[in-house]
Amino acid sequence: MKxxxxxxxxxxxxxxxxxxxxxxxxxxxxxxxxDVLEDQAKLDIKCGKIAFTTDSHVVNPIFFKGGDIGDLxxxxxxxxxxxxxxxxxxxxxxxxxxxxxxxxxxxxxLSSIHKAAAKAxxxxxxxxxxxxxxxxxxxxxxNTSGIGIIPDGRDFGSHRIRPNDxxxxxxxxxxxxxxxxxxxGDFPFFSDIKSxxxxxxxxxxxxxxxxxEIHAMRDPTRGGIATTLKEFALAVRKNILIxxxxxxxxxNVSSALGILGLDPLYVAxxxxxxxxxxxxxxxxxxxxxxxxIDGRDAAIIGTVLNxxxxxxxxxxxxxxxxxxxxxxxxxxxxxx
Numbered sequence: 194m195k196x197x198x199x200x201x202x203x204x205x206x207x208x209x210x211x212x213x214x215x216x217x218x219x220x221x222x223x224x225x226x227x228d229v230l231e232d233q234a235k236l237d238i239k240c241g242k243i244a245f246t247t248d249s250h251v252v253n254p255i256f257f258k259g260g261d262i263g264d265l266x267x268x269x270x271x272x273x274x275x276x277x278x279x280x281x282x283x284x285x286x287x288x289x290x291x292x293x294x295x296x297x298x299x300x301x302x303l304s305s306i307h308k309a310a311a312k313a314x315x316x317x318x319x320x321x322x323x324x325x326x327x328x329x330x331x332x333x334x335x336n337t338s339g340i341g342i343i344p345d346g347r348d349f350g351s352h353r354i355r356p357n358d359x360x361x362x363x364x365x366x367x368x369x370x371x372x373x374x375x376x377x378g379d380f381p382f383f384s385d386i387k388s389x390x391x392x393x394x395x396x397x398x399x400x401x402x403x404x405x406e407i408h409a410m411r412d413p414t415r416g417g418i419a420t421t422l423k424e425f426a427l428a429v430r431k432n433i434l435i436x437x438x439x440x441x442x443x444x445n446v447s448s449a450l451g452i453l454g455l456d457p458l459y460v461a462x463x464x465x466x467x468x469x470x471x472x473x474x475x476x477x478x479x480x481x482x483x484x485x486i487d488g489r490d491a492a493i494i495g496t497v498l499n500x501x502x503x504x505x506x507x508x509x510x511x512x513x514x515x516x517x518x519x520x521x522x523x524x525x526x527x528x529x
Contacts, residue, residue, distance in 0.1 A: 259388025
């Protein structure tokens with residue numbers, strides 16, 4: 194086995210594990226809470242309410258034009274906290290690595306984790322590393338959990354959505370899923386499409402500071418905005434109308450998905466937020482979002498109807514209407 198490879202011994206808990214942690218992992222993720230290398234992180238959190246989330250990341254390929262599995266893992270967990278109104282603070286990071294995985298690729302992933310955590314202003318404070326036999330995993334899987342504090346007075350969720358609420362998306366849709374799919378090399382054409390993977394907490398704090406009455410937020414990952422909005426319709430028992438001509442979509446993404454016969458409404462984003470806001474505050478919030486670097490392409494795309502039901506209805510560009518439902522399976526497997 195070449196020296197630039199992960200060995201089974203790196204997951205044994207012995208000298209190789211110690212070497213991997215101290216010489217490689219801490220090289221990128223060192224912080225006071227992690228450096229003590231205890232079985233738990235001791236955190237100083239002074240607040241009344243805490244948000245906690247966990248996520249596992251199994252993307253294929255692990256490197257794509259707009260990022261990699263490392264920054265995806267950090268951003269995904271940070272965003273799950275932020276859309277609930279929490280201020281993300283601490284993350285755990287667990288690695289399941291296949292025997293023979295390139296050590297240089299592992300360092301590349303650790304570097305991405307470090308950069309993403311620094312941008313989101315969070316710290317990796319605890320973690321775990323397991324190595325499995327060749328063929329028992331697909332290179333590397335990452336599990337991250339996150340803790341954040343919810344400041345007093347913040348309450349976002351489907352229970353607050355009301356008829357006539359406007360729906361805003363913070364940027365172009367389907368970039369991430371399209372990038373990951375094309376990065377697999379299964380299709381004979383070149384594209385410069387890049388994933389939108391990004392942390393949302395800075396944008397969301399900016400949105401809250403605008404004073405607009407925000408009712409609910411969610412990041413439309415697996416299943417895209419179609420699945421996210423259908424889930425909201427089911428939760429609030431009100432029909433939702435979205436307008437195709439207002440949904441931001443890059444031309445190259447639209448072209449690529451059109452060639453492949455895929456619907457962009459179902460393709461994952463990894464750096465976008467869907468927001469429900471009081472109708473009278475929609476323009477105020479939209480302007481605030483567009484004044485932030487992560488919300489420059491924000492758009493109002495729909496409305497909660499004053500009509501009982503669970504339908505998500507798309508007004509098409511030619512003026513017709515169609516019902517949008519959840520897919521029975523995945524359009525694009527293993528995109529996050």
